Amino acid sequence: MNKYEGHSQLLLRPRTTQQVSEILQYCYAGRLAVVPQGGNTGLVGGSVPVFDEVILNLGAMNKILNFDEASGILVCEAGCILESLDNYVGSRGYVMPLDLGAKGSCQIGGNVSTNAGGLRLLRYGSLHGNVLGLEVVLADGTVLDLLGTLRKDNTGYDLKQLFIGGEGTLGVVTKVSIITPPKLASTNVAFLACEDYVSCQKTFAQAKLQLGEILSAFEFLDRYALDVVLKHLDGTRDPLPDSKQHFYLLVETTGSNQLHDKEKLDAFLESAIEQGLITDGAVAQDISQAASFWKVREGVAEAMGKGxxxxxxxxxxxxxxxxxxxxxxxxxxxxxxxxxxxxxxxxxxxxxxxxxxxxxxxxxxxxxxxxxxxxxxxxxxxxxxxxxxxxxxxxxxYSKSTAAVQVMEGFKKLLDPRGILNPYKVLPSPSESHVISEAT
Amino acid sequence: MNKYEGHSQLLLRPRTTQQVSEILQYCYAGRLAVVPQGGNTGLVGGSVPVFDEVILNLGAMNKILNFDEASGILVCEAGCILESLDNYVGSRGYVMPLDLGAKGSCQIGGNVSTNAGGLRLLRYGSLHGNVLGLEVVLADGTVLDLLGTLRKDNTGYDLKQLFIGGEGTLGVVTKVSIITPPKLASTNVAFLACEDYVSCQKTFAQAKLQLGEILSAFEFLDRYALDVVLKHLDGTRDPLPDSKQHFYLLVETTGSNQLHDKEKLDAFLESAIEQGLITDGAVAQDISQAASFWKVREGVAEAMGKGxxxxxxxxxxxxxxxxxxxxxxxxxxxxxxxxxxxxxxxxxxxxxxxxxxxxxxxxxxxxxxxxxxxxxxxxxxxxxxxxxxxxxxxxxxYSKSTAAVQVMEGFKKLLDPRGILNPYKVLPSPSESHVISEAT
Structure with a gap:
C-alpha cells in the first residue's frame, strides 16, 4: 500500500495493557492525537497518521493467553499475527474463522478493529459472530474488560460489537477472545471457467444446493485480473491454460470425510458442465496445486500493485x-x-x-x-x-443515513470527547450535533 | 410464564413505523414510560410493565416485506411470528437461523431485542452474525434506518448490534433484515443415554470430530428433567424405555446428502458405544419420531410449569x-x-x-x-x-465490570435521556455517572 504516506514523529510500542492505558491517559490529558496501528496492511489509510499523530503500535503485544482445546476458544493479545494464530490453533485441531491475503503480517487486533471479512466468511460468518470478547482501552485510559469466553452472554448491551469495525476511533483493542471452528480433514479446491457473469451466478446457486454444508469459499475473478496475475506475479500459472474465458471461479469445500466431499464435488461439477454453466474446470490434485489455484485468486491485489x-x-x-x-x-x-x-x-x-x-x-x-x-x-x-x-x-x-451518522457521532463523543483517537477516520468531521437533545 | 404480572392501563398496537414514531414522540414529550412487547414469551419479565407503563405491542406489524430467493435474505416487520417466518422461508428452500420452544408465539422483533439463542445457534451462530439490518425507532420518535440487506457492510460503527439484545431499552425494533441459510435435505435425530456428565462431554467432543459440518444440535437433559416431562406432558414417551440413566442427549445432524449423513452418524454412534461413552441410543426413523424426541427436550420448560x-x-x-x-x-x-x-x-x-x-x-x-x-x-x-x-x-x-456498566449507562442516556423506554430493565438503576467526563 503506497497510496497513503504517514507523518508522525513518535511511534510507541507498548508491551502491556497497563502501558497502553498510561499512554492514552497522558495523551488524553495533553490532547495529543493517537493512531492505533496493527500490521498496517489496511487499504483505506485507517492506520496511517494524517498529521502528527502519535503512532500506538500494538505489535509487541503478541502473546497467546489461553486456548481451550475442548471448546476451541482462543484468548490472545491484539498484536498476534493472524497466520501465527492459525498455525497455533491448527496444530491443535482448529482453524481461525477468518483468512485473508495479508495473513502473514496483519494482526488480530487490526482484524477486529476493521471487522475484516476475507475468505472464510461465507462459511464461518463475520467477526460480529465469532469474537466472544474484547479488552479495550478507552481514550482516557480506562480499561474496559469485555473479555468474555462464552458463546452466549446476554448480560446488558453487547458493547464489544461497537469496537468490531470501530477502526480504532472508539477505543484501542488490546485483547481478543474468539471462537475457532474445528479443523476438518478434507479440503478440495476447484478452478472453473465461465463464459459470462450470469453463468457465475447460476454456478453459485448450484454450489449452494449441491455442496451445501461443505461449501467454504466461492471466489471469482475476471479475465483481466487473471492476466495481470500471470503477467506480474512470478511462479503463477494459468490453472486452465486451454480455456480463454471471461470469468473464473475458485470453489473450495471443507468437510470431515474426503470420500463424501469428493462425491458431492464431482456431482456438482458434472451437473454444472451438463447445464452449460461452466465451460472448463480443474480440481486440485494435491495441496500444492490447491495453493497454486489460491495464489492466482489471492495474488490479484499484489499483482495490480506491481503493474x-x-x-x-x-x-x-x-x-x-x-x-x-x-x-x-x-x-x-x-x-x-x-x-x-x-x-x-x-x-x-x-x-x-x-x-x-x-x-x-x-x-x-x-x-x-x-x-x-x-x-x-x-x-x-x-x-x-x-x-x-x-x-x-x-x-x-452514501451508505448511511444522516440520523445514523448522528448517532455514531454521539457514541464517538461519549467515548472520546476530546477526539484524540484516530482522528479524520470513519466519520466525516467532528460535529456538535446530538441525536436527542438532552432532557431538561 | 406466571412469575411476573404486568400492570398497565393502556396497550397500543401500531400498524406502521410512522405510528410507532408518533406514539414515542408523544410519550417522550410527556415523559410517559413505554414497554415494547412482542410475543410476551420472555422468561425474565423484560416485556412486562412494572408500574403503569404504556404497552407498545408490535403484533400488528407482521408483514413480510421482501425475500430474495437467490441470497436467502429476508426483510420483515418486527411483529412476524418466528414459526410463520420459518414456514415462509421453508417453502422457498431456506430455514430461519434460529429456532426455539416458543416459536409459535414469539416474534422476530422480540427475538432480536433479546438476542434469542435457541436450538440452531450451534450451527448457524448468533443473531449478531445473522441479522443484517434493523429499523429502529428511538425514544424521541426518530426513525433510524439501519435496514441493510448486505452480508458485508463496514461503513461506520455497526449500530444495529446495540439493539440486538438491547431488550427494548435503547429503541424499538420495527423491521428486521436477516440472512437465512439454505434448507438442507437430510435431517437425523438421535436420542442417547449417558451414565454420567463426563461421558456427555466426551460424547460432545466425539460428535464435533465425527459429525463435523453436519452437527446441528447437541442438547442435554438430566433424568429429573425427563421424569418431569413424562409425568406432566401428555403424549410424551420415553425414547429409551429400557434405559434408566442419569443423562440424556439429543443429537441432530443436518446435511445435503442423506446417505453421507447416515454413514457419518452410524460411525459416530458405533464409536461412542465402543468407547463406552453412551450406554444406549435410538435414531429417529421418521419425521414424527424425530418430533417426539424433540418434544421431550423442548417440553421441559412447559412440563416444569405444570408441576x-x-x-x-x-x-x-x-x-x-x-x-x-x-x-x-x-x-x-x-x-x-x-x-x-x-x-x-x-x-x-x-x-x-x-x-x-x-x-x-x-x-x-x-x-x-x-x-x-x-x-x-x-x-x-x-x-x-x-x-x-x-x-x-x-x-x-455478577457478569459485567463497573466500567462496562457505566458505558452502558452512557449509551442509554445518549439514546433515551428521559429514560422512557422499558424502565427498570437491563440496567440496575438510572445513574448520572458518565464514562468519561466531558471535555472542557
Whole structure:
C-alpha cells in the first residue's frame, strides 16, 4: 500500500495493557492525537497518521493467553499475527474463522478493529459472530474488560460489537477472545471457467444446493485480473491454460470425510458442465496445486500493485448487479486505465481495482464520486470489508443515513470527547450535533 | 410464564413505523414510560410493565416485506411470528437461523431485542452474525434506518448490534433484515443415554470430530428433567424405555446428502458405544419420531410449569463445570425443591430450573444470590440467552465490570435521556455517572 504516506514523529510500542492505558491517559490529558496501528496492511489509510499523530503500535503485544482445546476458544493479545494464530490453533485441531491475503503480517487486533471479512466468511460468518470478547482501552485510559469466553452472554448491551469495525476511533483493542471452528480433514479446491457473469451466478446457486454444508469459499475473478496475475506475479500459472474465458471461479469445500466431499464435488461439477454453466474446470490434485489455484485468486491485489498505480474499491453490491459496475466503469474510463473485477462472490463483495500508469487527479475525478453514487443507487455498501478509514470517511453518507451518522457521532463523543483517537477516520468531521437533545 | 404480572392501563398496537414514531414522540414529550412487547414469551419479565407503563405491542406489524430467493435474505416487520417466518422461508428452500420452544408465539422483533439463542445457534451462530439490518425507532420518535440487506457492510460503527439484545431499552425494533441459510435435505435425530456428565462431554467432543459440518444440535437433559416431562406432558414417551440413566442427549445432524449423513452418524454412534461413552441410543426413523424426541427436550420448560412454581435460571458456564452447579444446588436445597438441569450443551448453556410447590421467599433466599455468585466464580454468565429483563437487572454486576456498566449507562442516556423506554430493565438503576467526563 503506497497510496497513503504517514507523518508522525513518535511511534510507541507498548508491551502491556497497563502501558497502553498510561499512554492514552497522558495523551488524553495533553490532547495529543493517537493512531492505533496493527500490521498496517489496511487499504483505506485507517492506520496511517494524517498529521502528527502519535503512532500506538500494538505489535509487541503478541502473546497467546489461553486456548481451550475442548471448546476451541482462543484468548490472545491484539498484536498476534493472524497466520501465527492459525498455525497455533491448527496444530491443535482448529482453524481461525477468518483468512485473508495479508495473513502473514496483519494482526488480530487490526482484524477486529476493521471487522475484516476475507475468505472464510461465507462459511464461518463475520467477526460480529465469532469474537466472544474484547479488552479495550478507552481514550482516557480506562480499561474496559469485555473479555468474555462464552458463546452466549446476554448480560446488558453487547458493547464489544461497537469496537468490531470501530477502526480504532472508539477505543484501542488490546485483547481478543474468539471462537475457532474445528479443523476438518478434507479440503478440495476447484478452478472453473465461465463464459459470462450470469453463468457465475447460476454456478453459485448450484454450489449452494449441491455442496451445501461443505461449501467454504466461492471466489471469482475476471479475465483481466487473471492476466495481470500471470503477467506480474512470478511462479503463477494459468490453472486452465486451454480455456480463454471471461470469468473464473475458485470453489473450495471443507468437510470431515474426503470420500463424501469428493462425491458431492464431482456431482456438482458434472451437473454444472451438463447445464452449460461452466465451460472448463480443474480440481486440485494435491495441496500444492490447491495453493497454486489460491495464489492466482489471492495474488490479484499484489499483482495490480506491481503493474502501476491502483485505485481500490471494496464494495458490497446485490449479486445480480455486481459485475455491471465493472463493465460500466470500463466503458467510462476507456483506454485510460485497466479495470479489473474480482472478489468474494459468495458474500456479494466486489473488489474493483483500477490500474493506471500513475495516480492522477483527472482520472480520480472520473472514478469518484461515480463509483459511490453507482453503489448507493444499487443499495450497496461503499465499504464491504475494508472499512472507511481516511479514504472514505467523507463518503459515509452514501451508505448511511444522516440520523445514523448522528448517532455514531454521539457514541464517538461519549467515548472520546476530546477526539484524540484516530482522528479524520470513519466519520466525516467532528460535529456538535446530538441525536436527542438532552432532557431538561 | 406466571412469575411476573404486568400492570398497565393502556396497550397500543401500531400498524406502521410512522405510528410507532408518533406514539414515542408523544410519550417522550410527556415523559410517559413505554414497554415494547412482542410475543410476551420472555422468561425474565423484560416485556412486562412494572408500574403503569404504556404497552407498545408490535403484533400488528407482521408483514413480510421482501425475500430474495437467490441470497436467502429476508426483510420483515418486527411483529412476524418466528414459526410463520420459518414456514415462509421453508417453502422457498431456506430455514430461519434460529429456532426455539416458543416459536409459535414469539416474534422476530422480540427475538432480536433479546438476542434469542435457541436450538440452531450451534450451527448457524448468533443473531449478531445473522441479522443484517434493523429499523429502529428511538425514544424521541426518530426513525433510524439501519435496514441493510448486505452480508458485508463496514461503513461506520455497526449500530444495529446495540439493539440486538438491547431488550427494548435503547429503541424499538420495527423491521428486521436477516440472512437465512439454505434448507438442507437430510435431517437425523438421535436420542442417547449417558451414565454420567463426563461421558456427555466426551460424547460432545466425539460428535464435533465425527459429525463435523453436519452437527446441528447437541442438547442435554438430566433424568429429573425427563421424569418431569413424562409425568406432566401428555403424549410424551420415553425414547429409551429400557434405559434408566442419569443423562440424556439429543443429537441432530443436518446435511445435503442423506446417505453421507447416515454413514457419518452410524460411525459416530458405533464409536461412542465402543468407547463406552453412551450406554444406549435410538435414531429417529421418521419425521414424527424425530418430533417426539424433540418434544421431550423442548417440553421441559412447559412440563416444569405444570408441576408447580418454577425458578428459572439461564446460565453460560464453561462446559466442564456446567453440571456441577446443578448438583451443588440440589444438595443445597435438599428436599425443599426439585432441581433440574438441561439445555444447549453445544453452547455451554445450562437451564437450571427449580420447582417447588409454590413461590416462597425463604426458598428464593437459598437460591439467590448463591446461583449468581457460583456462576460469577466459574467465569460464567448469569444470562446466556434470556436477557436480564426485570428479574436480573440488579444482578448485572455478577457478569459485567463497573466500567462496562457505566458505558452502558452512557449509551442509554445518549439514546433515551428521559429514560422512557422499558424502565427498570437491563440496567440496575438510572445513574448520572458518565464514562468519561466531558471535555472542557
Amino acid at each position: 502501476g498505480a491502483v485505485y481500490k474499491y471494496d464494495l458490497s453490491i446485490p449479486l445480480k448487479d455486481l459485475y455491471t459496475l465493472v463493465e460500466d466503469m470500463r466503458s467510462r474510463l476507456k483506454d485510460s486505465a485497466t479495470v479489473v473485477g474480482y472478489g468474494h462472490m459468495g458474500d456479494g463483495n466486489l473488489h474493483l481495482n483500477i490500474m493506471a500508469p500513475k495516480y492522477d487527479n483527472e482520472l480520480l475525478a472520473q472514478i469518484e464520486p461515480y463509483v459511490y453514487e453507482w453503489t448507493a443507487a444499487a443499495k450497496g455498501s461503499i465499504s464491504a470489508e475494508h472499512g472507511l478509514g481516511f479514504m472514505k470517511a467523507k463518503a459515509i453518507h | 408447580g412454581a418454577v425458578y428459572k435460571y439461564d446460565l453460560s458456564i464453561p462446559l466442564k463445570d456446567l453440571y456441577t452447579l446443578v448438583e451443588d444446588m440440589r444438595s443445597r436445597l435438599k428436599d425443599s425443591a426439585t432441581v433440574v438441569g438441561y439445555g444447549h450443551m453445544g453452547d455451554g448453556n445450562l437451564h437450571l430450573n427449580i420447582m417447588a410447590p409454590k413461590y416462597d421467599n425463604e426458598l428464593l433466599a437459598q437460591i439467590e444470590p448463591y446461583v449468581y455468585e457460583w456462576t460469577a466464580a466459574a467465569k460464567g454468565s448469569i444470562s446466556a440467552e434470556h436477557g436480564l429483563g426485570f428479574m436480573k437487572a440488579k444482578a448485572i454486576h
